[in-house]
Amino acid sequence: MKTKAVRLYGKMDLRLEEFELPEIQDDEILVKIITDSICMSTYKAAKLGSDHKRVPKNIAQEPIIVGHETAGIIEKVGAKWAHRYKVGAKFALQPALNYKGSMASPGYSYRYCGGAATYAIMPHEVMELDCLLEYKGDAFFMASLAEPMSCIIGAFHASYHTTMGSYEHKMGTLPGGTMAILAGAGPMGLGAISYALQLEHRPRRLVVTDIDDGRLARAASLFPPAEQKKRGVDLVFINTATISDPVARLIELNEGTGYDDVFVFAPVAPVVEQGDAILGKDGCLNFFAGPVDSQFSAKVNFYNIHYGATHIVGTTGGNTDDMREALSLSEQGRINPAVMVTHVGGLDSAAEATLHLPDKPAGKKLVYTGISMPMTAITDFKQLEETDARYARLAVLCDKYQGLWNAEAEQYLLEHWPAI
Incomplete structure (x- = not known):
């Protein structure tokens, strides 16, 4: 055929x-x-x-x-x-x-x-x-x-944390911890927000960054911070392009400490370095966005890796x-x-x-x-x-669905548009 x-x-x-x-x-x-x-x-x-x-x-x-x-x-x-x-x-x-x-x-x-x-x-x-x-x-x-979504879920499962004095790795993001999703107002970042907020032991604080006010506004309308506050999550959206020292501001938002879990959703060296800089003790950076450039690299603080037990993972697919x-x-x-x-x-x-x-x-x-x-x-x-x-x-x-695509729209489309 x-x-x-x-x-x-x-x-x-x-x-x-x-x-x-x-x-x-x-x-x-x-x-x-x-x-x-x-x-x-x-x-x-x-x-x-x-x-x-x-x-x-x-x-x-x-x-x-x-x-x-x-x-x-x-x-x-x-x-x-x-x-x-x-x-x-x-x-x-x-x-x-x-x-x-x-x-x-x-x-x-x-x-x-x-x-x-x-x-x-x-x-x-x-x-x-x-x-x-x-x-x-x-x-x-x-x-x-x-x-x-399976790629996002795989990334969350691949993140891990350690126990001081032992060699046990506890897989997954830290229950009730603090999380930052950098370059997170794009499609995959929105999927990650949706997944993080439904976790049984969701993060107590979730900070999402981007450099586009329009994308951030849409994200905030889809996931209203006031509603998440009622569910025990301090959800913050922030445009890092408008801040002279994004790292300092992100640390400030987390009460002066680094984050337990950081996801990087753009293959951009400054964003990766920003993510590394805001890791807390035993913090896990998940580099999610796959680069096209096979030589892509960014600076990593090895002092923090050694003394702060910070670590980096990356996944491709689920x-x-x-x-x-x-x-x-x-x-x-x-x-x-x-x-x-x-x-x-x-x-x-x-x-x-x-x-x-x-x-x-x-x-x-x-x-x-x-x-x-x-x-x-x-x-x-x-x-x-x-x-x-x-x-x-x-x-x-x-x-009818907050401006989102939905099953009813799909059915109408399939019934009323011409075959290819």
């Missing part, structure tokens, strides 16, 4: 094409993709091309399908998996495979498996690693966003348990990944949106792969209603 997909041929060379998929093998599964949210990691793969660790060297001859934050419906099941997977079932994908030491991953490495497509073939290793997960929720986009946790928390309403989404579009908008991701900073750009639609900001729906009444309806549906 034919599929339409965005394929990578070389550095910054993404093409939307229609081509024939082969018949699936007995150990493969054919899926219909409904949603794929665009990740900065896909931009990095496009920028680096075959220099990327996960991208094959021969993409000029055998291009790969991009996209890995994927959800949809199982269309056809190979005989090997007939006992386990059912046609018509909804799925979410955990793309962070580790199959026999290979770095191959959907959205980076496969000719016929990637999220920016109408149909794709799941290779046998996805099922063997239990990475094709059942999704029981209503909205497909929430299943797509479970993947970036594992299957993290993905299941993300799906479960979303289904329970304990986290709301929709806070990450600011734009919605069809498959015909995906290539351009990916290539210009850093040029047009915003939240997550969500792609509905079966429709044709320009990549459109949710905040522009009302303006566009003058020329297209469908946008007026989307605006009303989003206004």
Whole structure:
């Protein structure tokens, strides 16, 4: 059967094409993709091309399908998996495979498996690693966003603290501790805020920094500090670009001491160094944002590492348990990944949106792969209603949910926009 997909041929060379998929093998599964949210990691793969660790060297001859934050419906099941997977079932994908030491991953490495497509073939290793997960929720986009949320969850689980006089590492952020999320008003930072605030032993203080007043205002509207205060969390949003000495101010906000947990959400040396400087005793810095530059570095205070037991960790992606946790928390309403989404579009908008991701900073750009639609900001729906009444309806549906994308809006979109 034919599929339409965005394929990578070389550095910054993404093409939307229609081509024939082969018949699936007995150990493969054919899926219909409904949603794929665009990740900065896909931009990095496009920028680096075959220099990327996960991208094959021969993409000029055998291009790969991009996209890995994927959800949809199982269309056809190979005989090997007939006992386990059912046609018509909804799925979410955990793309962070580790199959026999290979770095191959959907959205980076496969000719016929990637999220920016109408149909794709799941290779046998996805099922063997239990990475094709059942999704029981209503909205497909929430299943797509479970993947970036799993990366956030994995980062929280990878942070750790120590016990003086022993060699025991206590995994996870410090219960009831103090936390700073630097460069945290972007999509992944908002996801991290949502996750941190739902923890049973949430931090007693959470400081979120950014350098954009608009992003900070949106974050504060989504997570009102007054409401969090009632739940025992001192939540503070601060623009460090307007402060002459950000480190001193951040320490002051934490009652004159360093933080237990610091997350860095931008691969910017001064931000990393800022995070290192505000660590308290036994403080853990989690470098979340992956750089494009393989030589990226920043200064670290080794005096504090030695005498203050500060430490640094970094993660890339989450594992299957993290993905299941993300799906479960979303289904329970304990986290709301929709806070990450600011734009919605069809498959015909995906290539351009990916290539210009850093040029047009915003939240997550969500792609509905079966429709044709320009990549459109949710905040522009009302303006566009003058020329297209469908946008007026989307605006009303989003206004019902604090201006956020939601299951009702998704259903309306799928019913009223033309097929790609």
